[in-house]
Amino acid sequence: MPSHTFQLNGETVTVDVEDDVRILWVLRDILGVTGPKYGCGINVCKACTSHINGKAFNPCSVRVADIKADDEITTIEGLADTAPGDGLHPMQDAWLEHDVAQCGYCQPGQIMAAVALVNKVRAEGRAINEADLDTIRNVCRCGTYSRIREAIKTGQEAMAKGL
Amino acid sequence: MENHPTEGPSRVSRRSFVGYVIGGATLIAAADLGLTPEAAHAAPIPSVPQVPEVYDLNDFLTHCTLPTSNLIAIEIDEKGHAHFALPRMEVGQGITTAIAMLIAEELDLPVDHVHVTLAPARPELLFNQLTGGSNSMISMYTPVRVAAAIARKSLLEAAAILLGTNVAQLVAKGGVIGLPDGSSVTYGEAAAKAAKPKTEKVEVKLKKTSDHKVIGKPHRRIDALEAVTGKKQFAMDVDVPGALPTMVCRAPELNGTAHSINNKGEVLKMPGVTHVAIIPTGVAVRAKTFGQCIDAVRALDVTWNSGTVTTKSAKDIKAELKAGQIPLAVPKIGATSVDGEFTFHFRSGSSLEPNCAVADVRDGKATIWGGLKSPVTAQEKIAAALGMLPTDVTVNVVQGGGSFGRKLFFDAALEAAHASKAFKVPVKLMWHRADEPRQGRVHPMAVSRVRATVLAGGVLTFEQRHSSVATDFTHGLGERITAEAAALPTGLSNLTFSETIFMLATELPYNFGVVTQLLNEPKPAVDRFNTSSVRNIYSPDVATASELMVDQLAEKLKLDPVSFRRKYLKSDTVRRVLDRAAEIGGWGKKMPAGTAQGIAIHKEYKGATAVLVEIDCRPETVNREVRDAVTGPRVTKAVVVADVGLVINPAGVKAQMMGGFSDGMCQALTYSNHLVDGHFLEASWDNSAYTRQWNTPFEFECEVMESHGSQPGGVGEAGVAASMAAVACAYARATGEMPTEFPINFHEPLHFEPKSFIPSVPESPTDGLAYTF
Numbered sequence: 001m002p003s004h005t006f007q008l009n010g011e012t013v014t015v016d017v018e019d020d021v022r023i024l025w026v027l028r029d030i031l032g033v034t035g036p037k038y039g040c041g042i043n044v045c046k047a048c049t050s051h052i053n054g055k056a057f058n059p060c061s062v063r064v065a066d067i068k069a070d071d072e073i074t075t076i077e078g079l080a081d082t083a084p085g086d087g088l089h090p091m092q093d094a095w096l097e098h099d100v101a102q103c104g105y106c107q108p109g110q111i112m113a114a115v116a117l118v119n120k121v122r123a124e125g126r127a128i129n130e131a132d133l134d135t136i137r138n139v140c141r142c143g144t145y146s147r148i149r150e151a152i153k154t155g156q157e158a159m160a161k162g163l
Numbered sequence: 164m165e166n167h168p169t170e171g172p173s174r175v176s177r178r179s180f181v182g183y184v185i186g187g188a189t190l191i192a193a194a195d196l197g198l199t200p201e202a203a204h205a206a207p208i209p210s211v212p213q214v215p216e217v218y219d220l221n222d223f224l225t226h227c228t229l230p231t232s233n234l235i236a237i238e239i240d241e242k243g244h245a246h247f248a249l250p251r252m253e254v255g256q257g258i259t260t261a262i263a264m265l266i267a268e269e270l271d272l273p274v275d276h277v278h279v280t281l282a283p284a285r286p287e288l289l290f291n292q293l294t295g296g297s298n299s300m301i302s303m304y305t306p307v308r309v310a311a312a313i314a315r316k317s318l319l320e321a322a323a324i325l326l327g328t329n330v331a332q333l334v335a336k337g338g339v340i341g342l343p344d345g346s347s348v349t350y351g352e353a354a355a356k357a358a359k360p361k362t363e364k365v366e367v368k369l370k371k372t373s374d375h376k377v378i379g380k381p382h383r384r385i386d387a388l389e390a391v392t393g394k395k396q397f398a399m400d401v402d403v404p405g406a407l408p409t410m411v412c413r414a415p416e417l418n419g420t421a422h423s424i425n426n427k428g429e430v431l432k433m434p435g436v437t438h439v440a441i442i443p444t445g446v447a448v449r450a451k452t453f454g455q456c457i458d459a460v461r462a463l464d465v466t467w468n469s470g471t472v473t474t475k476s477a478k479d480i481k482a483e484l485k486a487g488q489i490p491l492a493v494p495k496i497g498a499t500s501v502d503g504e505f506t507f508h509f510r511s512g513s514s515l516e517p518n519c520a521v522a523d524v525r526d527g528k529a530t531i532w533g534g535l536k537s538p539v540t541a542q543e544k545i546a547a548a549l550g551m552l553p554t555d556v557t558v559n560v561v562q563g564g565g566s567f568g569r570k571l572f573f574d575a576a577l578e579a580a581h582a583s584k585a586f587k588v589p590v591k592l593m594w595h596r597a598d599e600p601r602q603g604r605v606h607p608m609a610v611s612r613v614r615a616t617v618l619a620g621g622v623l624t625f626e627q628r629h630s631s632v633a634t635d636f637t638h639g640l641g642e643r644i645t646a647e648a649a650a651l652p653t654g655l656s657n658l659t660f661s662e663t664i665f666m667l668a669t670e671l672p673y674n675f676g677v678v679t680q681l682l683n684e685p686k687p688a689v690d691r692f693n694t695s696s697v698r699n700i701y702s703p704d705v706a707t708a709s710e711l712m713v714d715q716l717a718e719k720l721k722l723d724p725v726s727f728r729r730k731y732l733k734s735d736t737v738r739r740v741l742d743r744a745a746e747i748g749g750w751g752k753k754m755p756a757g758t759a760q761g762i763a764i765h766k767e768y769k770g771a772t773a774v775l776v777e778i779d780c781r782p783e784t785v786n787r788e789v790r791d792a793v794t795g796p797r798v799t800k801a802v803v804v805a806d807v808g809l810v811i812n813p814a815g816v817k818a819q820m821m822g823g824f825s826d827g828m829c830q831a832l833t834y835s836n837h838l839v840d841g842h843f844l845e846a847s848w849d850n851s852a853y854t855r856q857w858n859t860p861f862e863f864e865c866e867v868m869e870s871h872g873s874q875p876g877g878v879g880e881a882g883v884a885a886s887m888a889a890v891a892c893a894y895a896r897a898t899g900e901m902p903t904e905f906p907i908n909f910h911e912p913l914h915f916e917p918k919s920f921i922p923s924v925p926e927s928p929t930d931g932l933a934y935t936f
Contacts, residue, residue, distance in 0.1 A: 025453050
């Protein structure tokens with residue numbers, strides 16, 4: 001059984017699993033990290049959105065063998081630790097402020113996508129606009145889309161202040 | 164309830180109720196789940212002949228002899244926190260938050276000191292454990308407050324003894340009971356003293372609505388923090404030792420079954436795979452990871468039996484529905500008749516969490532964990548399928564990741580039970596997404612025909628004939644329906660259950676002279692298609708057809724759509740929400756060509772909804788490109804105004820209206836299942852065009868109006884119908900053509916290449932790192 005090592009939420013983990021198992025199942029079924037959700041398995045619903053080296057990715061569509069030992073994977077469970085201070089990540093705070101979640105199933109993925117989008121847009125030296133928000137592909141079957149848009153605008157401001 | 168035991172608790176006066184303090188070591192306050200503040204119910208309720216099949220009169224009488232059989236109970240712990248196991252299901256609709264608010268209100272306790280969990284199946288509650296029909300808060304509003312009030316009264320009495328005073332001197336606030344001199348005891352301290360050795364009957368008064376401090380104020384969901392930190396547990400997150408991932412390989416045709424497996428030995432040798440077996444719905448595979456289940460499902464070589472609608476396509480079903488339609492009574496009379504016929508295609512009721520459940524069936528016992536809205540029926544039916552007694556089956560209810568009517572059924576729980584029995588080990592069974600639209604429960608296809616007659620400047624008749632694929636209601640029945648067979652108006656009892664539901668839910672709130680709205684199901688068998696009462700079963704389609712016709716009538720009578728509705732509406736409640744939506748949305752403002760406003764109303768669940776939208780149907784918008792997506796006309800602005808009766812949590816009501824709008828909009832524009840040659844083509848979220856961010860209005864506003872109602876109404880479904888209708892009406896006004904087929908893009912070329920039917924699920928891609936951002 002091949003052995004695979006990578007960085008997960010700030011810790012080094014090693015798992016013994018076949019090369020072609022997708023990261024989502026390594027996280028959920030082997031490591032018991034259940035924040036990233038299954039919604040399609042083909043990279044279209046985005047419920048499993050997490051970060052790799054600070055960028056959004058979908059672990060349902062990446063083989064564990066394609067991850068290097070120094071690759072840093074962050075799931076919703078580790079997001080708060082990537083922000084300054086002891087509390088939540090400012091985007092999580094924004095989600096609470098706007099009471100975005102309904103059933104909550106898609107929300108870990110939504111938040112991870114939102115943080116990555118804000119970082120991407122900021123790197124381009126501008127603020128989020130409606131067209132940027134339209135590019136978010138994460139499905140929310142409860143239909144919380146309008147609250148997600150509002151929360152991202154709030155979260156963006158807090159992230160810019162370095163909260 | 165009609166047959167309530169005479170010893171049971173009852174209502175004493177308008178705000179006085181009787182409940183119990185249950186004997187035990189801790190303070191447990193209880194109230195009867197059948198308590199309602201009104202002697203008679205507003206809605207007439209039908210009879211249901213099928214009940215004795217699952218629960219007969221003898222069972223009922225047995226339970227009625229238990230004086231506390233129908234109770235819900237609140238327990239106060241040593242910290243002074245309240246605990247309540249809710250016999251309903253939380254699927255995102257916010258009832259755990261609203262229930263916690265009710266308890267906090269009546270107990271004078273902070274909401275975060277109230278802990279609401281989901282009760283396992285309680286067969287003694289009869290059918291009073293079904294989450295559906297937007298009925299949860301209506302039915303729980305009184306009993307929960309009574310139990311909380313009894314707990315508070317008991318705590319005050321105990322505190323009076325501890326502080327050596329009388330109850331009248333005491334003030335309870337924030338979980339502390341104090342005297343004016345500053346001395347006090349906490350609820351926790353009082354709770355130990357308040358426990359009773361024997362069960363006692365207690366009379367309490369509920370707070371006046373005008374004294375409410377928690378009820379009616381917006382409150383964040385009590386599970387919000389867990390949701391945003393990834394800690395909220397769904398069925399697939401529950402850690403049951405030995406329950407390995409399990410998936411099902413399904414037939415290429417709808418409801419096809421497995422005849423034989425041709426390569427079982429080879430599949431069993433695949434990495435991670437532990438078990439393979441035929442179950443009633445296909446071939447179940449158990450493996451170390453779900454990824455390996457997917458690989459095994461794809462590798463399986465199975466000989467399949469045919470399905471239930473072999474060779475049928477949407478056009479065949481439409482022909483069936485039209486042929487079986489009840490005729491219109493009023494003949495077509497030249498220029499005075501306004502006719503319309505509308506087709507509503509199948510659409511998946513799938514939530515984002517797929518069908519799933521954990522099952523452990525061994526040694527003659529079964530334990531199930533799942534998001535189940537009818538756990539009592541699930542327990543009965545799973546026991547029957549396994550050849551066990553219901554008492555050998557334990558059903559644990561886990562919070563669900565959305566439902567929309569889907570979780571009224573327990574398809575995955577039943578499959579998990581079969582698989583665990585076949586494998587003799589625990590299983591964690593989950594549907595692949597591809598199976599959800601293809602084999603999962605759908606909203607039934609329907610054809611709605613409307614004819615109205617206009618004469619001498621007025622509307623004389625309005626007839627609607629709604630012909631539908633049969634809706635499956637075999638998940639068990641709501642308590643209001645079973646309990647009140649005696650309240651049936653004569654003539655209702657010979658209707659089918661679907662017809663009765665339709666009759667009770669459908670209301671055209673206009674003065675249009677002779678109005679008839681009738682449902683029929685030309686082929687009543689429910690095993691051809693897998694249907695369920697997907698969010699607000701008939702109303703969105705019925706309202707879309709009737710509101711489009713209302714706009715036609717307005718045009719014929721040369722009245723503006725809002726003025727026309729105001730003139731003909733017979734309900735002040737509806738008129739108020741209509742006026743307010745028109746005011747907030749700026750009805751009548753000038754719009755560029757190719758764009759338009761649309762407005763629609765709906766009356767149901769003791770309340771009313773009005774929705775105003777602005778839609779952009781200009782080519783540059785309709786043809787905008789988003790990778791692998793359906794764009795089309797864009798709703799740029801939406802205003803929803805709702806009167807839902809007494810509001811417990813305005814934030815929760817607004818959330819439900821936003822969600823209802825997202826559903827209604829895509830049902831009008833983009834979301835459907837295409838039935839072709841005996842199976843549905845859609846197989847995942849890239850095929851099923853549910854609302855996405857690129858379809859979302861730039862502006863969304865919801866106002867929950869102060870209501871004249873003193874009881875909470877249903878909110879989970881109330882937002883869908885008027886939303887779908889308003890979008891359809893706006894589209895008609897923007898394009899000058901009344902749409903008659905829904906969603907409007909149904910006959911456009913498919914935006915996707917249908918995925919394979921064998922193998923039944925797609926391979927997971929490996930190029931995810933090419934799409935990082």
